Amino acid sequence: MTQSMNRTRSAELYEEALKHIVGGVNSPSRSFKAVGGGAPVFMKQARGAHFWDADGNQYIDYLAAFGPIITGHAHPHITKAITSAAENGVLYGTPTELEIQLAKMLKDAIPSMDKVRFVNSGTEAVMTTIRVARAYTERSKIIKFAGCYHGHSDLVLVAAGSGPSTLGIPDSAGIPPSIAHEVITVPFNDLEALQEALEHWGDDVAAVMVEPIVGNFGMVMPKPGFLEGLCKLARANGSLVIYDEVITAFRFHYGSAQTYPGLLNHEAIQPDLTALGKIIGGGLPIGAYGGRKEIMEQVAPLGPAYQAGTMAGNPASIASGIACLEVLQTEGVYEEMERLAIKLADGLQASAQRHGIPLMINRISGAFSTHFCSHPVTNYEEAQDTDGEAFAAFFRHMLDQGILLAASKYEAWFLTTAHQAADIDQTLAAAEEAFRRMAAQ
Ligand code: PMP
Numbered sequence: 001m002t003q004s005m006n007r008t009r010s011a012e013l014y015e016e017a018l019k020h021i022v023g024g025v026n027s028p029s030r031s032f033k034a035v036g037g038g039a040p041v042f043m044k045q046a047r048g049a050h051f052w053d054a055d056g057n058q059y060i061d062y063l064a065a066f067g068p069i070i071t072g073h074a075h076p077h078i079t080k081a082i083t084s085a086a087e088n089g090v091l092y093g094t095p096t097e098l099e100i101q102l103a104k105m106l107k108d109a110i111p112s113m114d115k116v117r118f119v120n121s122g123t124e125a126v127m128t129t130i131r132v133a134r135a136y137t138e139r140s141k142i143i144k145f146a147g148c149y150h151g152h153s154d155l156v157l158v159a160a161g162s163g164p165s166t167l168g169i170p171d172s173a174g175i176p177p178s179i180a181h182e183v184i185t186v187p188f189n190d191l192e193a194l195q196e197a198l199e200h201w202g203d204d205v206a207a208v209m210v211e212p213i214v215g216n217f218g219m220v221m222p223k224p225g226f227l228e229g230l231c232k233l234a235r236a237n238g239s240l241v242i243y244d245e246v247i248t249a250f251r252f253h254y255g256s257a258q259t260y261p262g263l264l265n266h267e268a269i270q271p272d273l274t275a276l277g278k279i280i281g282g283g284l285p286i287g288a289y290g291g292r293k294e295i296m297e298q299v300a301p302l303g304p305a306y307q308a309g310t311m312a313g314n315p316a317s318i319a320s321g322i323a324c325l326e327v328l329q330t331e332g333v334y335e336e337m338e339r340l341a342i343k344l345a346d347g348l349q350a351s352a353q354r355h356g357i358p359l360m361i362n363r364i365s366g367a368f369s370t371h372f373c374s375h376p377v378t379n380y381e382e383a384q385d386t387d388g389e390a391f392a393a394f395f396r397h398m399l400d401q402g403i404l405l406a407a408s409k410y411e412a413w414f415l416t417t418a419h420q421a422a423d424i425d426q427t428l429a430a431a432e433e434a435f436r437r438m439a440a441q
Contacts, residue, residue, distance in 0.1 A: 005400050007041060009054040014039035029066065034408045035392040041399070046073035048418035051404060059404040060423045064414035066406065067215070067247050068278040070337075071327045072418020078282045081323035085316040092315065099313045102322050106280065106288060109255045109325075110245075112270045113290030117299060118313040122246035122277030123151030125287035126209075128299075128307045129273040130155055132289075133207035133240045135298040135305035141204040143197050143239075145188040147380025147410075149216035150209065150244050150275075158183040188214060188379045189222060191229040198237045207240040208233075212257035212269070215247035217383035217410050218369030219362045221262070227269040240295070246277035246287070250325065251414075252365035253334050262364065282324030284317040327417065337366030337415040340424050344368075344415070347428040355435040357390065366415035370394075383410060390438065397434035403427050 017024035025031045025040065032040050042054040049072050051059040064070065071078060103116040119125050130142055130153075142155060150156035157172045158180050184201060186193040188210075198205060212227055214220035234241045249256040256276075258269055273291035280286055290296065298305040311317075327333070345363045348370065352359035358374040371377045372390035391409035398405055403426075405413060 005055075005057050005402070007039065007053065007055050007057065010042045011039045013042045013054055017042075029406070029408060029411070032407050034388070035395045040407070041404070048072040048074070049416055049420070049423050057402060059399075059402045060419075060427055061404050062413040062415075062427075063404055063406050063411075064416055065283065066278070066411070067251065067414060068281060068283050070250065070279050070414070070416050071282070071324055072416040073283075075282075075324075075327060075418070077327055078320055078323040081282075081319040082284065082316055085319035088315065090314060090316045091311065093310070096313070096315055096318070098315060098318045098322065102280070102318050102325075105322065105325050106276065106290065110249065110258065110274060110276075110290070112258060112272075112292070113274055114293040115296035116288055116290035117296070117307065118318070119287040119289065119307070119309055120285050120311050120317075121151070121287045122244075122275065123153055123287070124309070125246065125275035125277055125289040126150045126156060126242075126244055127153035128305075129242045129275050129289045129291070130207065130209070131307065132291075132295060132298050132305050133242060133273060135303070136295045137206045137238065137240060139204055139206040139239070141182050141184060141201050141206060143184045143186060143194065143201070143205055143208045145210055145214075145380075146185050147188060147217035147383060148209075148211045148214060148244070150211075151246075154179045155183055156209070158185060187381065188220065189226050190379065191226060191233065194230060195233055198233055198239070202237065205234075205237060205239040207242045207273070209242040209244060211248065212243045212245065212271075213248050213252070213260070213263075213364060215251075215367070215412055217380045218371055218377050219364050219367055219412050220369075220378060220383070221362070221364060223378065224264075227263065228265055231269055231271070240272040242273045242275065243271040244275045246275055247412075249274075249276050250279040250328055251367060254325075254328055279324060279328075280321045281317045282320035282322075284320040285311070286317045286321055330417075333417050334365060337417060337419070340419050340421070341366045341368055341413075341415045343421075344413075344424050344427060347424070348431050351428065351432045351435050354432075355439040357435050357438055358387075360386075367412045369410075369412045372409070393438050393441070394431075394434050397437050398427075398430055401430035401433060403430050 043051045045052045154175045184197050245256045275289045277287040300306045345361045345368045360371040362369050372387035377383045
């Protein structure tokens with residue numbers, strides 16, 4: 001068990017990839033830069049909750065492709081939907097009936113959305129909600145929260161979390177100051193700071209944008225009253241409220257954060273616009289945004305705010321998304337993911353404690369984050385103030401025992417409908433060994 005896994009082929013592929021693909025990866029979070037560098041694992045096959053890499057090693061997957069793979073890999077119902085979509089032609093450039101079906105499913109689950117538009121990624125969805133909010137309010141500034149990640153469009157890469165913070169790049173190069181000046185960043189869970197910002201920027205603020213439950217500096221719940229206060233303050237200022245639910249929609253229950261039973265007072269926390277992605281495509285590229293009718297009617301062809309997409313609403317992504325949501329409608333799936341997540345999180349906590357390693361776990365339904373620290377994590381500053389080296393050591397000890405986590409202390413562990421009790425037992429045994437090694441160092 002203490003022997004390191006052989007990942008020679010991954011190392012070779014990484015060398016080769018570096019020659020042709022910038023940084024060897026097609027998204028920076030896939031690199032191992034935040035956990036000490038070196039070759040990431042090149043995966044070759046995935047089924048259910050398991051991966052096989054290019055050297056034939058097997059892993060239990062808690063990455064879930066950074067969120068979308070909530071039913072596990074190659075779920076038969078989703079695979080069938082994708083295959084049959086492919087057989088009928090993957091891209092039409094015309095409307096299709098299936099798009100209406102998925103739009104209705106989203107609206108039924110997230111009632112604040114009167115109208116929906118499909119795009120191709122979470123980045124696009126968020127980017128467009130900002131444009132629409134600006135068009136509707138005829139204002140230009142956006143308030144966001146430190147550490148929340150909203151994709152990689154210019155405006156929201158200011159003090160962004162997730163990938164950029166992991167790599168120690170608070171702002172991306174290539175974003176002109178004139179654009180950064182349109183964004184005001186305040187700490188999450190801090191209504192006073194929000195109020196101050198709104199008082200200062202007043203009539204310039206088009207929207208307040210937030211991950212209503214944070215997934216990008218660990219999983220962080222809004223404090224009681226935070227979202228209510230946010231909505232009230234924004235509206236009193238004539239600003240719109242945008243929820244980025246790219247991670248949270250359909251993650252914790254069949255619905256989104258704005259309807260999550262773990263958050264009370266739903267009427268008082270409804271946003272004007274919502275951005276979606278990840279799970280709603282069942283693993284194929286997708287994004288969507290929606291909101292109040294009169295706001296959404298700003299969008300072309302009805303209104304003056306332009307947004308378009310050659311691939312938007314393509315039949316394969318839509319069919320995959322419908323199939324994924326159908327699986328998630330199965331009785332008891334969220335309860336089972338939560339049951340396994342509780343067992344895993346409690347087991348990790350107890351195991352870390354046995355070895356004297358400080359660990360805080362933020363768990364929400366079937367997802368959680370592991371913070372190597374002794375203080376609660378309720379905002380980005382507290383998430384930064386955790387032991388990144390301890391996380392990196394833990395990550396590598398787990399990887400060596402066939403447990404795949406996201407390679408960043410800010411990312412979550414995701415349970416899927418494919419995880420079984422035996423996976424949890426194996427993961428806990430690996431964690432016990434990982435903590436033992438860390439304590440012995
Ligand atoms: N918003 C949130 C909350 C996200 O977590 C992400 C991606 N991790 C995005 C937006 C961007 O989505 P995509 O990577 O599909 O562009």
